[in-house]
Amino acid sequence: MRLSPGRRLVVRGRVQGVFYRGWAVETARALGLDGWVRNRRDGSVEMVIAGDETAMDKMIEHCRQGPPAARVTGIEIADTDMEVPAGFESRPTI
Numbered sequence: 001m002r003l004s005p006g007r008r009l010v011v012r013g014r015v016q017g018v019f020y021r022g023w024a025v026e027t028a029r030a031l032g033l034d035g036w037v038r039n040r041r042d043g044s045v046e047m048v049i050a051g052d053e054t055a056m057d058k059m060i061e062h063c064r065q066g067p068p069a070a071r072v073t074g075i076e077i078a079d080t081d082m083e084v085p086a087g088f089e090s091r092p093t094i
Contacts, residue, residue, distance in 0.1 A: 006035060006050030008080040011063055013073035015045045021090045023067035028088040031055040035084045038091035046094075050084045 016039050024037040033055055037047040049056050066072050
């Protein structure tokens with residue numbers, strides 16, 4: 001775990017049951033980001049990303065589209081200094 005300036009995203013739309021979490025893990029790892037992603041009971045997907053500023057910006061842009069079956073209607077983005085694990089992981093639904 002490391003304390004790292006990063007971003008917390010809440011992605012809304014058709015983002016559950018469309019491989020969004022798995023896609024997010026693959027995309028974040030390819031960009032070299034640390035953090036996690038999880039489904040939320042309200043139908044959104046939440047993630048925390050940390051790492052290179054340019055890589056975080058790219059991840060956010062990718063998240064606006066998501067995997068092919070997703071239909072993103074909005075993303076809430078906030079700065080965070082939350083502790084994140086090294087690497088990028090999928091977490092259980094909350």
